[in-house]
Amino acid sequence: MAKLLAVTIIVIAIASAVPIVLHIWPLPADISAHGHLIDEQYADTMWEAGISFLASQILLAIFIWKYATPAPNATIKRFPGGAAALVIAAFVLVGTEVLALGVFGAKAWGQAYFSPPSADALPVQVQAGQFAFYFRYPGPDGKFGPIHANLISEANANFYGLDTTNDQDSKDDIVTAEMAIPVNREIHLLMHSKDLGHSFYVPELRVHQDFVPGLDLSIHFTATKTGKYEIVCTQLCGLGHYNMKAYLEVKSPEDYDAWLKQQAALQ
Amino acid sequence: MHDMSAHAAQHGAPTSFIRKHIFSLDHKVIGKQYYALALVAVIVGMVLSWLMRLHLGFANFAIPGLHLLSKNGAPGDIMTPEYYLQLMTMHGTIMVFFVLTTAPFAAFGNFFLPIQTGAEDMPFPHFNMMSFWVTFTGFIILMASFFVSDGPTLGGWTQYAPLSAVGAVAGPGQGTGVVLWAFSIAFFCVGQLFGSLNFITTTLDMRCKGMSLMRLPLSAWAWFITSIMGLTAFAVLMPAAILLILDHVAGTSFFVASNLVINDSLLPHSGGSTLLWQHLFWFFGHPEVYIAIIPGMGIVSHILITNMRRPMLSHRVLIYSMGALAVLSYMVYGHHMFVSGMNPISSLAFSFPTLIITIPSTIIVLIWLGSLYGSKLRINTASLFALGFVSMFISGGVSGFFLAQPSIDIMLHATYFVVGHFHLVMAVAAIFGIFGGTYFWFPKMTGRMMNESLGKLHFWLTFVGTYCIFMPFHYLGIAGNVRRYQAFVDDYLIPLIPVHKFITVAALATGAAQLIFIYNLIHSRFKGAPAPDNPWQGTSLEWSTATPPPHNNFGDKMPVVYHDPYQYSVEGASSDFIMQTSSESVHSADEEK
Numbered sequence: 001m002a003k004l005l006a007v008t009i010i011v012i013a014i015a016s017a018v019p020i021v022l023h024i025w026p027l028p029a030d031i032s033a034h035g036h037l038i039d040e041q042y043a044d045t046m047w048e049a050g051i052s053f054l055a056s057q058i059l060l061a062i063f064i065w066k067y068a069t070p071a072p073n074a075t076i077k078r079f080p081g082g083a084a085a086l087v088i089a090a091f092v093l094v095g096t097e098v099l100a101l102g103v104f105g106a107k108a109w110g111q112a113y114f115s116p117p118s119a120d121a122l123p124v125q126v127q128a129g130q131f132a133f134y135f136r137y138p139g140p141d142g143k144f145g146p147i148h149a150n151l152i153s154e155a156n157a158n159f160y161g162l163d164t165t166n167d168q169d170s171k172d173d174i175v176t177a178e179m180a181i182p183v184n185r186e187i188h189l190l191m192h193s194k195d196l197g198h199s200f201y202v203p204e205l206r207v208h209q210d211f212v213p214g215l216d217l218s219i220h221f222t223a224t225k226t227g228k229y230e231i232v233c234t235q236l237c238g239l240g241h242y243n244m245k246a247y248l249e250v251k252s253p254e255d256y257d258a259w260l261k262q263q264a265a266l267q
Numbered sequence: 268m269h270d271m272s273a274h275a276a277q278h279g280a281p282t283s284f285i286r287k288h289i290f291s292l293d294h295k296v297i298g299k300q301y302y303a304l305a306l307v308a309v310i311v312g313m314v315l316s317w318l319m320r321l322h323l324g325f326a327n328f329a330i331p332g333l334h335l336l337s338k339n340g341a342p343g344d345i346m347t348p349e350y351y352l353q354l355m356t357m358h359g360t361i362m363v364f365f366v367l368t369t370a371p372f373a374a375f376g377n378f379f380l381p382i383q384t385g386a387e388d389m390p391f392p393h394f395n396m397m398s399f400w401v402t403f404t405g406f407i408i409l410m411a412s413f414f415v416s417d418g419p420t421l422g423g424w425t426q427y428a429p430l431s432a433v434g435a436v437a438g439p440g441q442g443t444g445v446v447l448w449a450f451s452i453a454f455f456c457v458g459q460l461f462g463s464l465n466f467i468t469t470t471l472d473m474r475c476k477g478m479s480l481m482r483l484p485l486s487a488w489a490w491f492i493t494s495i496m497g498l499t500a501f502a503v504l505m506p507a508a509i510l511l512i513l514d515h516v517a518g519t520s521f522f523v524a525s526n527l528v529i530n531d532s533l534l535p536h537s538g539g540s541t542l543l544w545q546h547l548f549w550f551f552g553h554p555e556v557y558i559a560i561i562p563g564m565g566i567v568s569h570i571l572i573t574n575m576r577r578p579m580l581s582h583r584v585l586i587y588s589m590g591a592l593a594v595l596s597y598m599v600y601g602h603h604m605f606v607s608g609m610n611p612i613s614s615l616a617f618s619f620p621t622l623i624i625t626i627p628s629t630i631i632v633l634i635w636l637g638s639l640y641g642s643k644l645r646i647n648t649a650s651l652f653a654l655g656f657v658s659m660f661i662s663g664g665v666s667g668f669f670l671a672q673p674s675i676d677i678m679l680h681a682t683y684f685v686v687g688h689f690h691l692v693m694a695v696a697a698i699f700g701i702f703g704g705t706y707f708w709f710p711k712m713t714g715r716m717m718n719e720s721l722g723k724l725h726f727w728l729t730f731v732g733t734y735c736i737f738m739p740f741h742y743l744g745i746a747g748n749v750r751r752y753q754a755f756v757d758d759y760l761i762p763l764i765p766v767h768k769f770i771t772v773a774a775l776a777t778g779a780a781q782l783i784f785i786y787n788l789i790h791s792r793f794k795g796a797p798a799p800d801n802p803w804q805g806t807s808l809e810w811s812t813a814t815p816p817p818h819n820n821f822g823d824k825m826p827v828v829y830h831d832p833y834q835y836s837v838e839g840a841s842s843d844f845i846m847q848t849s850s851e852s853v854h855s856a857d858e859e860k
Contacts, residue, residue: 001646001651001723002644002646005646005651005654008730008731009658012658012731012734012738016662016734016738019742025742025745025746026745027678027745027746028746028747028759037674038674038675038677038678041672041674041675042669042675042678045668045669045672045675046669048668049665049666049668049669050665052629052661052665052668053661053662053665056632056636056661057658057661057662059636060636060639060654060657060658060661063636063639063640063642063644064639064644064654067575067639067640067641067642067643067644068644068645068646070642070643070644074643075836076576076577076641076642076643076835076836077640077641078580078641079580079637079638079640079641082580082581082637083579083580083581083584083634083637086580086630086633086634086637087581087584087630087633089633090626090629090630090633091626094625094626094629095626098622098623098625098626098668098671099622101622101668101671101672102618102619102622102672105618105672105673105674105675106615106618106674108674109611109614109615109618109672109673109674110615112674112677113611113614114611114612129528130437130529149526149527149528149533150533152528152531153531154530154531155531161528193527194527194528195429195437195527195528195529195534196429196430196433196437196527196529197427197428197429197430197541199606199681201681201747201749203678203746203747203759206677206678207677208606208676208677208678208680208681209606209608210606210607210608211608212541212542212607212608213429213523213524213527213541214524214525214526214527214539214540214541215524215541215542215608217608230757230758230759232749232757233749234680234681234682234749234750235427235681236352236421236422236423236427236430236751237430238349238421238430238437238438238441239347239348239349239352239421239438239439240348241352241751241752241753242348242751242752242753242754242755242756243348243754243756245756245757
């Protein structure tokens, strides 16, 4: 039975590694300017975690195989070097490993979060609410009008609570149900929640950020490939959570301008 | 040590049924009560997971009779989206609190900590009795939420605000359901605080003559370390739960910000902080992971040593490593919040301790592996589950490398990768610890042996089955499959549905295999072969007393301890094990330095 357990552990370990090692199961294709750092960090971590996983499982299996049926006169053998060797190995090997992951990982994280958006980044606002995203573009004046929570009304299609009669800046704001952005242009995404916690996750864009009610946040990114992608909510927000999504279209600059004009006409 | 507090624990053997079996002061009965509670809870939690898996694998699958559970939640036996989330929330809450905390810590700890320390009982038996009954009340309150009009809360076991704090306007179950949930958790916390106080005092004050702290078995050390964590972690969750209740019933706004709009109406809250809940919850929540798993590490080490016929390579290193896990667990909680909107610099600050915590975890695994080397390993159901624990802990542990890094967390946060990680490393591993502990200690607890053939069958089906369930979760997460979805309607998720079908089939089969365990447990309790006092040739104090132990644990004569806990295969000894109470004088193999 011990030998069967050893073989089972090895089969499970190898079967688990196959889809990763053979690249059958990669991350979704990256379409962002900053994503390659995340992907490289993921690949490095996969190597280190994968080797730790396979080595430990295989050692476990070998020791079970070998020592479960000792000869009748067998004596207890001590692991060469004893506990001290293992503690040193853990500190040196895993210590170096996690230090390296921590330092290089900080670089990937810093690139996404520690640099301000460039001055010519295109501002877009996204508002999350049960169970839809709405997007706002500032229009020709480049300014977003203020949000009046008491004016927010799904019934009147005033999703942002804009007062277009009195607020000059709101008059040319463009509100849409889907998001379009120009390719290769930095986007400064201003995030606002009207009700609860939500999240903005586009796997291909390597972007994931929660909305915090009462605290407006912003992130910035550049998409490098045109196409249609999905924005999904990952923060449990109620019964329709699974269905809270919107499309993100990355367009050529010309297509984007045409789309924005079309949307402005619909306001 | 012993003389000082012996009186505190002394209480005569009860005679009435109620004092003996219900409101018992005996730590052994209380331990069994906790075990029974965990058993009922795990059955409920497992059935909930079946219902969830059926719904996820086969959308709109009519589950016969489901409407009997909830008319509104399952009209025509088909689960509604909100009912899925309600069952999911209850599954998580029941499993984390009433199974993973209750069984390895409260159940086995209550039964065996006083015996392993050589005490007659816990020092505060009334507190101990209250600890169980308060926990039981918490469980009843939680179950009651199934029967309120709009059902239990749907907010997930983490109960993030403001979804949890704004009331019924946020969805079904978010009014009364949340209040019941928070009361249940507050009760549970009180029970754990009482229990932890008893555990700590037992370990420090109630040890018998000769039982120095370093002579305590690893299981006792694990319970001791866990009880210190319990005292500090639950002491934060309880006030958080009370603040949440106040947001519902007293018009406060601890967790709700100003100017929130639901269904076109402005909420009457202002000035609270959404992130405050997450900080309070995870300050408890991460230590909780270790509260669930450290007792398992202790139990598994104890079982492995007995079955390897040797002590661990180093007793002290294992104890210090478990202690390091406990201390570090308070410094890492922010890794649950990398993309929460917390300052991104804090994310880095939490990332490093999270990576560092892999060092003591690795040391523990390496000590297990290094001790297996050159041992005389006995294969029985208990040791199989202990070895299974080691395998599961490795598999679940390595995915921690990914989740410890905020940059990679951008991809994997809130996906099935996280679900796969924590199920393997804390849930399944802890359950394997519970199973191992059950097969190992059942003879001492009941006086009867469990059936080994059924036990081994149970192991094989469970071991292979759980890998089939939880390994694919990681692949789903890598593909961006978001958790807590009741259906997969996004274009990019639809191709993943076959994987979900496979997981559902595996979950149902593995779940069915647990019926073998329940049958074995009940059948052996009444019909099992009578157990000898020391069926596994163990050395610690639980094996030197009668089976089952008498009311005051050791009969007329209190034990005196002469040896370190694990004197196996000592050269020159008369047998391959020397009990802690044996006065046989040998050149002690203590520990290998």
